[in-house]
Amino acid sequence: MSNRMNMQGNQACAMGAIAAGCRFYAGYPITPSSEVAETMARELPKVGGTFIQMEDEIASMAAVVGASMGGAKAMTATSGPGFSLKQENLGYASGAEIPCVIINVMRGGPSTGMPTRPAQGDIMQARWGTHGDHPIIVLAPASVAECYSETIRAFDLTERLRVPVIVLVDEVIGHLVETVDVGALTPPAEVSRKLASGPADGFEPYAVTQDMVPPFPRPGDGYRSHTTGLTHLPSGFPTQNPAKAKAALSRTTDKLLHHADLIESVEASACDDAEIVIATIGISARAAAQAVTDLRASGIRAGLFRPRTLWPFPEAALKAATANARAVLVPEMNQGQLVLEVERLLGLNRVHRLNKIDGEAITPAEIVAKAQEVLA
Numbered sequence: 001m002s003n004r005m006n007m008q009g010n011q012a013c014a015m016g017a018i019a020a021g022c023r024f025y026a027g028y029p030i031t032p033s034s035e036v037a038e039t040m041a042r043e044l045p046k047v048g049g050t051f052i053q054m055e056d057e058i059a060s061m062a063a064v065v066g067a068s069m070g071g072a073k074a075m076t077a078t079s080g081p082g083f084s085l086k087q088e089n090l091g092y093a094s095g096a097e098i099p100c101v102i103i104n105v106m107r108g109g110p111s112t113g114m115p116t117r118p119a120q121g122d123i124m125q126a127r128w129g130t131h132g133d134h135p136i137i138v139l140a141p142a143s144v145a146e147c148y149s150e151t152i153r154a155f156d157l158t159e160r161l162r163v164p165v166i167v168l169v170d171e172v173i174g175h176l177v178e179t180v181d182v183g184a185l186t187p188p189a190e191v192s193r194k195l196a197s198g199p200a201d202g203f204e205p206y207a208v209t210q211d212m213v214p215p216f217p218r219p220g221d222g223y224r225s226h227t228t229g230l231t232h233l234p235s236g237f238p239t240q241n242p243a244k245a246k247a248a249l250s251r252t253t254d255k256l257l258h259h260a261d262l263i264e265s266v267e268a269s270a271c272d273d274a275e276i277v278i279a280t281i282g283i284s285a286r287a288a289a290q291a292v293t294d295l296r297a298s299g300i301r302a303g304l305f306r307p308r309t310l311w312p313f314p315e316a317a318l319k320a321a322t323a324n325a326r327a328v329l330v331p332e333m334n335q336g337q338l339v340l341e342v343e344r345l346l347g348l349n350r351v352h353r354l355n356k357i358d359g360e361a362i363t364p365a366e367i368v369a370k371a372q373e374v375l376a
Contacts, residue, residue: 026054031107069227081109116171141173233248280330333362
C-alpha cells in the first residue's frame, strides 16, 4: 500500500520512533534538531505517549534513562553543545545497559559554532564522547527515508541488545525534505527487550547469558534489581575484583561483536572494479554518489562505500569493498575523523582526504576534482 508524503529528515526520525513503539520523549530545543521535538510533542500524545520539555540537556538524558528503566521505549534528540552535555548520563546508560535512542543532528562547532550550518564533526564524539571503554552503536542515515527506517532499526537494536544507540544525522539530511513512501518501507517488527522470567529468588540483573544480553527486570514483576554505574557483578553490586571486573566489562563490549551480523549495515556500490573508492557518510555520501556517476562517465572507475552502521565500524566490509582499488578518498565536513578509521584499516599509502569546514556541504564537483587529482 502506498503512503507517499513529503517529510523532513528530522520529522522522519520522530515518525520512525513512534512507529517503532517509542512512547516517551524528553528533550530541550536546539538548532538544528528542534523539529524532532516539535513532531514528538504533536504526535506522541496521539498514541498515548508522553512528551516532556526538560529544563536542560542533562536532565533530558536523565529522564530518558529513567523512563527506559521503567520499561518504556524512550528517546531524545539534540545537537552540538547539547550532545556534549548528555555524555555523562549516556555513559551511565552504557554501563548499566539501559536501552535508549539519541538523535544527534550535527552542526558546526566547536562550542556554539555555527548552529544553522552543516558539519560532520561529531563522528568520533559519537563513539568516544563519554569516558571509559563503553559499548555504543551509531547509525548514519543518508536520506529522509533512512532517517525513518534507521530510527526504527535503532530502537530494534537498543531493545534487543540493551545498549544505547545514536542516530547521527548532519544538518542537511535533518532539514532535507523528500517524498517518502512509508507504505513501501519494511514495517517495523514488534521488537521489545528480553524480560526476566522464572523464579525471582536468586535473580541476577546482569546474568551472563548465551547471547550476552541479560534479561531486563520490568518494574512490578517482583524481581529485585540493583542498578549502578559502578563496575558490577552479575548481581548488580559493585566489584573491584580484577578478574570479575574484566569479565563484566568484556561482556558489554563483546556482545556487540557477538551480534555483528545484526548490527552492521553498509552500502557498497560499483566497488568491484573500482580504481578509486569514495568512503563517506550522510550528505557527503549523497554528493559522492553523484560523483561516482560523473567519474564513471569520464572513464574513471569509481565506487562508493557508505557505512549505515558507523560504530562499531564495519571493518571487513570496508576491506572487501576497497580490495581492488588503487586509492580510497574520504570526503567529510570536518578536519579529519572518519578518515582516521579508514587509515587505521587500510594504511596511509592509498587513503586520501577531502575536508571542508566552512559551513557548506561538499559538492559532487569537489569530489570529482579531488579524485582526478589523486589518480593523476
